[in-house]
Amino acid sequence: MSRLARLGSGLGWGGASTVIVAAFQLVFMAVMARLLEPADFGLVAVANVALRFLNYFAQMGVGSALVQKPELERGDIAAAFSVSIAVSLFCTLLAMLLAGFAGRFFSMPDLPAVIRWLSLGFVLSGMGTVANGLLRRDMHFKRLAINDAVAYVFGYGGIGIAMAVSGMGVWALVGASLSQTLLTAGLGYLGAQHPIAFVHGRAQRNHFLAFGGKYSLIGFLEFLGSNFDAMLIGKTLGDSAAGLYNRALLLANLPVEKPANVLSRALFPVLSSLGSQQRDKYAIGLQISVIVTGSYAFAVAGGISAAAPELVAVLLGEKWAASAAVTQILALSVGPLFVSHICGVTFDALGALGVKLKIQGGALLGLICGLMFALPYGLTGIATVIMIVESFKMLASLVAAASLLSIGRAVMLRIVATVLVFGGSSWGAVQLAAQLVHGFEHDIVRLAFEVAAGASGLILSFGLCRYLLASLQSVQWLLSRFPRLSRVFQST
Incomplete structure (x- = not known):
């Protein structure tokens, strides 16, 4: 095979x-x-x-x-x-x-x-x-x-x-x-x-x-970066606040975490088997993985952010209502988080652990400084810092990966623009639906309308982004191996 x-x-x-x-x-x-x-x-x-x-x-x-x-x-x-x-x-x-x-x-x-x-x-x-x-x-x-x-x-x-x-x-x-x-x-x-x-x-x-x-050292720094907020909340705001934050974080990450982990678990052994000299295949693998994972993560996370009040009400119940505002902000960090994760898988497969260590160390330093400033603003302030730090970490990871694999700046800009369009379209479509069904009595009915709107936004996003993607060498490589996919790009 x-x-x-x-x-x-x-x-x-x-x-x-x-x-x-x-x-x-x-x-x-x-x-x-x-x-x-x-x-x-x-x-x-x-x-x-x-x-x-x-x-x-x-x-x-x-x-x-x-x-x-x-x-x-x-x-x-x-x-x-x-x-x-x-x-x-x-x-x-x-x-x-x-x-x-x-x-x-x-x-x-x-x-x-x-x-x-x-x-x-x-x-x-x-x-x-x-x-x-x-x-x-x-x-x-x-x-x-x-x-x-x-x-x-x-x-x-x-x-x-x-x-x-x-x-x-x-x-x-x-x-x-x-x-x-x-x-x-x-x-x-x-x-x-x-x-x-x-x-x-x-x-x-x-x-x-x-x-x-x-x-393990890199994993430890990643742990600190992803858990320092929870430690700070548990220490300063108590177990109830920690519970609200934990459920908000789970709700924001759940629909993206599992699919992204599936890709990384399959991608790492495949890339590791290539050998360090096949940089062109690493570059293609990275681009396709970021496009697929990033587009999905940004789209779903954008929809979760816009639909957070209804999601919390339907899935968790009334006693968790205070976590809705936190979920709205944390969801916006999910797309950058998993794009960084895909870049990290490539660094691991190449053995470029030093690059990954520098990025993670810088992100951790920024996070600690930001959280110290945001603590007086409560859970929403902490969530905002998480979103900002993850965004900068994503950009640093993409720049480092592009440099390591000789991927052009214009190519990476197209990929970043694609995932942002997916996220923005999904968020906008769900937000519009939320306004239209605001007067409906049942949370589950409002949520159903918002999910349908998010799906429509996803389709619209792809219609726009295929023009950005069609000329990329990595996409052309993929289409050459899966000719049926070329029908999607025929009109571009």
Whole structure:
């Protein structure tokens, strides 16, 4: 099977899994929001933020190192498994020791117990890291997609809702998380079934430690960049505010996060298999990925921003109404976030981790400074800073990727203009529909009209943007391999 066919297979199976998971996630979110209190979600959100200080080092980039390594030698799997288990055990013990400090720092007496139980997820995940890395390396996208769907639906959803109905409060969220992690690891091992061995050479272990160390440092900076806001809110505004912000963030990201992750999970092993000398194919892959992911992300996020009041009312209920304004602003950061993510996948595949490190470090510095200024303005002020920083990070990532792959400035400007048109058209169409149906009594009816308007805006956007895209070399390359798509561009 060609690389393009494998990428298509990954997107197909990943897309199917995403549709299933997203549908169940909407249901689970609505059910859990009515069974639990904002403080429950806030407590787990703060616990997860605290644990993510260790999470990226717990994984040590082992899975990505397995995918990126050109050739696997004898002992590599044993080295990877040894590093994964040892580091994840260390991080679990460290988290349990430091849980009390986190509880005192955030002034949340129930937080230490939640952290200690959730930290077991490090070990559970570490047991499946090598297996899932091998499945990604061998591009077994079908099995990965099925595993993800089964783990979420039966692990998180089944266990979580059962515990919530039983009145277990915050522990329903803890049980849901651990169950999903356990199922993901177990199903991954059933698919790869690699030897459970620890005998390996020092050079092999050092390879995973060296690549994984830098990879983990970048992941840690990304974690700080994406979670510093939640830590600040939990510390200064309390668990209820943290819960409102957490649900707003989930609602803003949910429709985009899963499809974007499907693309990146399939794209990374495909690009890694190309070899560092095939820069022209990297350039084509980046452009097509940014066009597809960016257009979708900006369009959907623009619609979410405009329809936020109705979305919150329908999916979360009246007690979450205060999160609507925050969702409106956070949604505008989603498009830039995932365009930056696609650029980051390309940096990883090329081994250009230094470039990624500089961009992430600069974004983190800007975020910290901005949030210190925005804190007096509450959740909406914090959300505004997130939107601005993600926009600048996207621009920096695109400029760096264009320079690294020798992509012309005019090409990148066309691509950026395309995703902005998609976002603006979707936002405008939904906003217009919201004004027209403002007097309707039922939130769900208003939301249905807004969704239809957003779909119309999406179609209009493509009609406008195909003129910007038709002459791009990357698009012509895609059309040469999928002639049926050329009908869409016939009139340009």
